[in-house]
Amino acid sequence: MSAGPQGRAGRLWHRQRIDAAEAALDLLQRKLAILRGEQDGLHRLAAATGDEWDRRCREADRLLLRALLLGGRRVLPLASTGRHAELTVEHATTMGVDHPAHIAFDLPDESGPAPGSPALEPARRACRAALEAACAHAAAKAAAAVIDAEVSATRQRIRAIERRRLPRLRSALDRIELSLEEREREDGARLRLLAGRDDRP
Template sequence: MTGARRTPPGRAGRLRLRHSLAVAQRGADLLEQKLRILRVEHRRLLSAEEAAARAWRDLLSEAESWLLRGLLLSGERALDSAAAGIVPAEVTVRWATSMGVRRPAVVSTSVPSRRPTAAAPGNTALVHSEAAFGRALRAAAEYAAAHAAAELVGAEVVSTRRRARALRRHWIPRLRAALDRSELALEQAEHEDGVRRRWAAGHERPPISTHNAIK
């Protein structure tokens, strides 16, 4: 414990140790309070992640089912022709910081319409497939954001728990032990100082005259 070893002796050292102990205890209380809030939030984010994952898998399965139908009806050439008119989608993620954790807060997805000059899909199944993949893309973005948020908050839970445990199990007990040693040393020093003062006071008394004593 570097701080305790460097503490000066005497009353100044004791005051410093008392202050350090109070700060450490307050820090542990705040970390444990933060940990409780983070755990509640982490459970909520895990539930949101699980729901987003289910939605994404369901929409992806629907899109793949329509795609398979379209391929069976018109073949791969029809798919290549339909894909030529698709414009790349855009995903925007807005981040927020809460309880010291920066995480994805809102995700938005823009799926542009097919180019006017592009050829239409070769059959109805491919039309449904294109729309279903657009919905699956949005769900995938929401799932990715939910997964990232849960992971980031989960990591902060672990880090906060570790710091609170280090204070409770290591730093605070060492500060208390150092404070006990400091107070014991002060008591011993004060006792020894009192003994020296009494001894000095006894030897400073004027000597008793033998002549006066005989009278």
């Protein structure tokens, strides 16, 4: 049963809360529609970036194998600069939900030809392209997971309003309306009874 005042004040109190709950429900349903569109787009993007990452990895593997075959194992240590890449996660906001939008990375300076083998430079470029594809896929997958969670939470809030909050408020309002109608009938009957007595000689 919904807590709140009874009588005419209770009727107004419950009507105001029903209006507020219905407005909140409308906002949540609109939010859910927007989030679903974003969710579909992000899942498509995650699938596309996953395919691209896979393709780039296969190309990098092919070119690394070629460099190894042409220059031997000694070429791989020569390709390393000894520095690590630095990643920066850039965020976006959808309907108040913060999620990764892009992962930028800064690789060590690669100016000049790769030492050891002419086949090593294409392999290095292919590895960089694979890393770029991996970052794009990671951002898309993380964003999709965040939006998935928000879609689920929004659905739960909608169900809570539809199945619990509004039915309780409407049931309480119905009881108040019934009580007020009974009171008005009783008051009307008493007034008629009193009026009948006054009409007697």
